[in-house]
Amino acid sequence: MLGRDLEAAAVAAGHVCFGADLPEFDITRDDAQLAALPPCDWLVNCAAFTQVDAAEQRREACFAGQPDGARNLARLCRSRGCTLLQVSTDYVFDGRKGAPLPGG
């Protein structure tokens, strides 16, 4: 949902935007598949294990997506000098901080 809407909005705003999704692009794979992503200034992670009710039963799949997948993207961005925008959820952060959270 977010990824498609964000891609459409970015293109409409005149940005060059490349959207990637399963099965061609899997954020849990810390390998050449990630490295094949085209260079960019910003990488927006809209991928997530979003089946909230299944998260406790499928812990391994849940953790593979977040935080492990987010970590893979953070490492890729660090190596390329581009900025990662990591989307979270109000299930975790309530949005009342009023400032970005510090990076790791």
Ligand SMILES: NC(=O)c1ccc[n+]([C@@H]2O[C@H](COP(=O)([O-])OP(=O)(O)OC[C@H]3O[C@@H](n4cnc5c(N)ncnc54)[C@H](OP(=O)(O)O)[C@@H]3O)[C@@H](O)[C@H]2O)c1
């Ligand atoms: N929708 C909301 O109201 C809402 C509210 C607050 C925060 N958010 C946050 O926004 C983000 C996106 O949520 P959404 O609502 O857009 O959910 P969504 O429609 O379920 O999109 C998540 C996408 O991530 C993909 N994905 C899952 N594992 C992946 C992997 N290993 N590699 C690559 N892609 C993977 C899913 O593919 P499959 O479908 O093939 O599994 C799906 O296309 C999440 O972080 C969510 O917490 C959403």
